[in-house]
Amino acid sequence: MKAFRCRVCENDLYLENSLCISCGSALGFSRSERALVPVGDDGRYTDHTGATWFRCANRELAGCNWLAPAEGARCDACSLTRTRPSDDDAEGLGQLPAAEAAKRHLVIELDTLGLPVVGRDEDPVGGLCFDMLSSVDENVVIGHANGVITIDLAESDDARRERVRTELGEPYRTMLGHLRHEIGHYLQMVVVTPGPLQDRCRELFGDETADYQAEIDRHYSEGPPDGWEERFITTYATMHPFEDFAETFAHFLHIHDTVDTAAELGLVTVNPAGFGSFRDLVLGVWVPLSIALNQINRSMGKGDLYPFVIPDAVLDKLDFVASLAPAGPGGGEAT
Structure with missing residues (x-):
């Protein structure tokens, strides 16, 4: 992952930062620039082409610090989520930010490698999307089927995930690890099978x-x-x-x-x-x-x-x- 710096004061930043703790500048992640950029008091950023970008609509819901192409719109990463917990599911919504943060990390990885991230808006049949489901009231099975990646948001809970890891005798288990595994299924489908x-x-x-x-x-x-x-x-x-x-x-x-x-x-x-x-x-x-x-x-x-x-x-x-x-x-x- 790239090392990020504040464009205002050169302070070191993490990918997840929405605020520079050194100079107080508001920040947003520009996917096209692959950089954390300063966002104005009006929540907008104008890039070198003159295009204006806005804070993602999921800033509060999912802790998203990415920029979106229109005011009130979701960013590219959040737009890949087809299903999320209902507004009355406080536990599920509380688990959503960690899963979405891992998904944003994954999208950056795929961009870096030049691997396809084609959403359902472009390909309604085989495009990529995520069902971020709450297992508070139902059983959720993590998996992939025809471009749909299903994630159990309970895996965001460190204690629960460690218990499951121990029960299954696994040496490693993380939310990002789940996403990397499931995207492997998707990419085998779209890149390898069928083909030369x-x-x-x-x-x-x-x-x-x-x-x-x-x-x-x-x-x-x-x-x-x-x-x-x-x-x-x-x-x-x-x-x-x-x-x-x-x-x-x-x-x-x-x-x-x-x-x-x-x-x-x-x-x-x-x-x-x-x-x-x-x-x-x-x-x-x-x-x-x-x-x-x-x-x-x-x-x-x-x-x-x-x-x-x-x-x-x-x-x-x-x-x-x-x-x-x-x-x-x-x-x-x-x-």
Whole structure:
């Protein structure tokens, strides 16, 4: 993630900032400029082309600090949300901002990589949209179907999410991680299947036409196959070729974003875009960086930041999903 600075006073900023704590300037995120820009007292920003932008209508509802093209309109990221909790669902609405913040982060990642973010307004049938659902009164299953990504907002609650992570024996579980996994399903649908890449995808991940429900039943009755660590990044990836692809894609985003952030902040001295393949980037930068970050976390009494081992077979899979990004297999320019 890019390092942001206030254009008024040069103070360091975080992506989520809507106000500079140093000079007090109101801020908004410009997607086209990929920058936090100063917003006037009237809530407007005029860019270099003369176009006027406005604060997102979801500023209060979802804590959104992005700019929208019209007054009273939602920004590009918020417009991707098809369903949200009802106004009388205080708990669900309280969980919404964290999920929307993770989604905004995801959209920036996809923009950086040149991957498609086509909403339902452009493609009513297969376009991307999000159902941010409250599980206060109903069961919500996180998943993807034909461009619709469903998210259980209860996953925004740290205590609940940690309990579920422990119950399922998962080494890692975050809201951003859920979104990265589900967007992998979407991108496999729109970029890989059908198309010339399908044969190579099947060679690496397996035949995606395998009965999904049967594979789910097998996974939960028998568990992962013996020796899974040599071919998969997680046990969940062993369930079905679709899940292997989505898990691998999520890890591609984990690694790409963290390496680029480290490079932007001067923690990595090499340019990530200089690697000819994602495999080389993983071996040359990510492995030593993740070991160092894990050691730092342990110094703070925390668990490993990246509690995974990447076998050689997964390197091939990572290389494949990275090649889907127009920015290039090495991950594009540091953001």
